[in-house]
Amino acid sequence: MARTKGRLTQRDIAKLAGVSQAAVSLILNGGAEQARLSAETRERVMAVIQGTGYVADPLARQMHKKGNQLLGVFTYEPVFPNAQADFYTPFLLGIEEEAERLGYDLLLFTSTPVEDGRRKLFRKESRLRLADGCIVIGREQDRDELAKLAAGGYPFVAIGRRDDNSGEIPYVGADYLTVTRDLVRRAHELGHVHLLYVGDGTGAESLIDRWQGFSETVATLGLTGDRTAPMVEPSTIIERALASGATVLFCEVASDALALAREVDARRLGARLSVVAMGSAASLSLPSLRLSGFELPREEMGRQAVRTLSAIIENRSVERQILLRPNTVDGQTLGKREQ
Amino acid sequence: MARTKGRLTQRDIAKLAGVSQAAVSLILNGGAEQARLSAETRERVMAVIQGTGYVADPLARQMHKKGNQLLGVFTYEPVFPNAQADFYTPFLLGIEEEAERLGYDLLLFTSTPVEDGRRKLFRKESRLRLADGCIVIGREQDRDELAKLAAGGYPFVAIGRRDDNSGEIPYVGADYLTVTRDLVRRAHELGHVHLLYVGDGTGAESLIDRWQGFSETVATLGLTGDRTAPMVEPSTIIERALASGATVLFCEVASDALALAREVDARRLGARLSVVAMGSAASLSLPSLRLSGFELPREEMGRQAVRTLSAIIENRSVERQILLRPNTVDGQTLGKREQ
DNA sequence: TATTCTTGCTAATACGTATTAGCAAGTTGA
DNA sequence: TCAACTTGCTAATACGTATTAGCAAGAATA
Structure with missing residues (x-):
């Protein structure tokens, strides 16, 4: 031979x-x-x-197919967590599941060991088009870069809502507004009439929406709604709430909610002060302290992002901006208003 | 657009x-x-x-045998876990870390649908070549497929030892033999002279090695070593141990160890019966019940696999078959033999 | 002034396969 | 007998990149 x-x-x-x-x-x-x-x-x-x-030769066979059946996953930090409570994993679970179903492989961009932060991103981006399209997770300060991508005609989907002037950044986000409204209503049903929003309520869309859902519903129902910036000291917030007569804390950031709920617990104020976690209510909860509030449907968001992206890549028509409704979580920290 | x-x-x-x-x-x-x-x-x-x-285009580049700075990762089940105690994540953490350091991105082969519980490597062969090389995690019954890959000249590294006749499957494995020997010695130092091995001791190399490390050391030290197949009922095993006079259980499978340790605890036999987990002793432990035994250095295995693979891809000389020593875990379940 | 050298680039081709258009020879129909 | 049709195949081209050979114009040399 x-x-x-x-x-x-x-x-x-x-x-x-x-x-x-x-x-x-x-x-x-x-x-x-x-x-x-x-x-x-x-x-x-x-x-x-x-x-x-x-x-x-499988390579040669693939050459004149359209794409490479590759979806990129772009994150701003390493994907795999040290921490137990992990942000990316649920998204990735959904992404992997749906990618598998649709016959795509996943390309995980690792960043480069280059020191300078900017170059780091740049080097990552320079590889972006290796994939047929890309899912971008996290960090909402990147509208410009995303807009550039969109303008370049590269198919991508952001996880997390991104509204910009051009109005055409495709995303899969969470419908904070509706779920927050529903939680305010729920609080109202339980007798609460004075609510305190803990957080900034500005910046990213996700924050704006929470605040808007809160303040609109408070107004509609004729309730009293205050806002306070998140503090280093939970005690301060709790005292402020007690002083003002508020009976529920709506917390923008889940870790604040947890800290507050703990402090409430420690002070045995559970009956007088409810706590609502606007996000991660389930995943941050401890067996001994189950938060009430809502939880992002992260897996489903991942799946949906893959579906949207594949549709864009394959030139099928698709709704490009999708909001999924977070799941409400019935924990122990939202109760009836004490009479 | x-x-x-x-x-x-x-x-x-x-x-x-x-x-x-x-x-x-x-x-x-x-x-x-x-x-x-x-x-x-x-x-x-x-x-x-x-x-x-x-x-x-990575495909076009590969046609000319050029690399793409892309490492493939093939797993036999989905990577991202539902379960809390997760098998793949630590490997991937190490892989991602080292890949980043060496300037590679990661290609996760997810697109092969899971058939009867696992993905088929050979279905992926066409896609595999998109990556410069590939890391294969898990499942030790795949020697034939891996041998085929190796014969095709495709660079890859298995995580988990794979010995075959050709003797040239590159892998990063765990040195079960040595660590098991050390644990038997440790048990001996603590006064134990009659040991019971819980498990099959055959099949995958990892099992053979545990049994070999156990039985050889028992023989060398002049101890008594029995073996029993893992049972559905922990009680049965415990009674058998007590009846035979064995004072330590060496468990092949960590979940067995946990179940046994719990039962021992429940019966308040802790002083009379020790339990050693030959794997996942740390990761399976509960705060209330810390197993003694050893734990695979999964992150380090991931890192080492990347180093080996990159060396193979880049044609640098490298030890192709590496065993890393698992870490011993001092828990609560291995104590002095009761006098 | 003719020759060689250098500079800066491009044309052409290869890689291995898939696919479309179409050719030559034979067959059928009128 | 000429057209239309069928049969059985091939030529040509495309995919996107890598690489080699070499061309044109100017510069240096003899």
């Missing part, structure tokens, strides 16, 4: 069988009918193929 | 920069010196590349 050349090709097979390379390809891909290759020819070629053990 | 063409090519770049496609390729691959392209031209082309975010 003179293995002069590295790899057996269709040309070799063709030569051995006395046909053209095209014939070999056609026979292998079921185009033989269409091209009316005779049964004899087909058998002859197949015999050679079997005899030589020829297998088509 | 343009989206006229699917993917940006060197031809597009060339047109934009007013040069030939060849010039673009040369500049990207360091052939610019050789071809005497002027500094201005180089800069002009690079500017266009940066502006557009062009990246060479």
Whole structure:
């Protein structure tokens, strides 16, 4: 066996069988009918193929398909967590699941060990187009870069809402507004009439929406709604609430909610002060302290992002901006207002 | 939003920069010196590349046996866990970390649907070549497939020891034999002379090695060592141990160890019966019940796999079969033999 | 002034496969 | 007998990149 050349090709097979390379390809891909290759020819070629053990080079086969069936996942920090309570994993779980279902592989961009932060991002971005399209998770200060991407015609979907002037950044976000409204209503049903919003209520859309859902609903229902910035000291906030007569704390940031709920617990104020976690209510909860509030449907957001992205890549029509409703979590920290 | 063409090519770049496609390729691959392209031209082309975010199609590059700075990761089940106690994550953490350090991105092969509980490596072969090489995690019954891969000259590293006749499957495994020996010695030092091995002791190398480390050391030290298959009922095993006079249980499977330790606890036999977990002693432990035994150095295995793989890809010489020593875990379940 | 050298680039081709258009020879129909 | 049709195949081209050979214009040399 003179293995002069590295790899057996269709040309070799063709030569051995006395046909053209095209014939070999056609026979292998079921185009033989269409091209009316005779049964004899087909058998002859197949015999050679079997005899030589020829297998088509998968790379060459893929070359003239459209894409590479690759979805990029772009994050601003390493994906795999040290920490137990982990932000990215649920998204990735959903992404992986749906990617698998749709026949895509995932490309995880690791950042470069380059010191300078900017270059780091740049180097990452320079590899972005390796994939057919990309899912961008986290960090909402990147509208410009995303807008550039969109303008360049590169298919991508952000996880987390991104509104910009051009209005055409595709995203899968969470409907904070509605769920916050529902929680305020729920508090109202439980007798609360004075609510305290703990957080900034500005900046990212997700914060603006929470605040808007809160303040609008408070107004609609004729309740009293205050706002206070999150403090280093939970005690300060609790005292402020007690002093003002507020009976529920709506916390923008879940870790604040947890800290506050603990302090409330420690002071045995559970009956007088409720705590609502606007996010991560389930995942941050401890067995001994289950927060009330809501939880992002992260897995579903991941799945939806993959569906949207694949539709964009494959040029199918699709709703490009989707908000999913967070799940409300009935914990122990939202109770009836003490009479 | 343009989206006229699917993917940006060197031809597009060339047109934009007013040069030939060849010039673009040369500049990207360091052939610019050789071809005497002027500094201005180089800069002009690079500017266009940066502006557009062009990246060479990995498939086309692989056709010329060029790398893409891409490491594949193949697992037999989905990577991202539902379960809390998670198998893959620590490996991936190490892999991501080291890949980042070495300037590789990661390609997660998810697209193969799980068939009867696991993914099939051979279904992926076409996709595998997108990556410069691949890390295969888990499942030790895949020697044939791996041998085929190796024969095809595809660079890969298995996590988990794989010995086969050809003897050349590269892997990063755990040195179960040594650590088991040390644990038996430790038990001996604590006064134990009659040990019970709970498990099959056959099948995968990892199991064979544990049994071998156990039985050899028992023989060397002149101890008594029995073996029993793992049972559905922990009670049965415990009674068998008590009846035979064994004072330590060496458990092949960590979840068995946990179940046994719990039962021992429940029966208040802690002083009479020790339990050793040969694997996951730390990660399976509860705050209230810390197992003694050992734990795989999963992160380090991941890092080492990346180092080995990159060496193979880059044609540097490297030890292809590496065993890392698991870490012993001093928990509460291995104590002095009761006098 | 003719020759050689250098500079800066491009044309052409290869990689291995898939696919479309179409050719030559034979067959059928009128 | 000429056109239309069928049969059985091939030529040509595309995919996107890498690489080699070599061309044109100017500079240096003899």
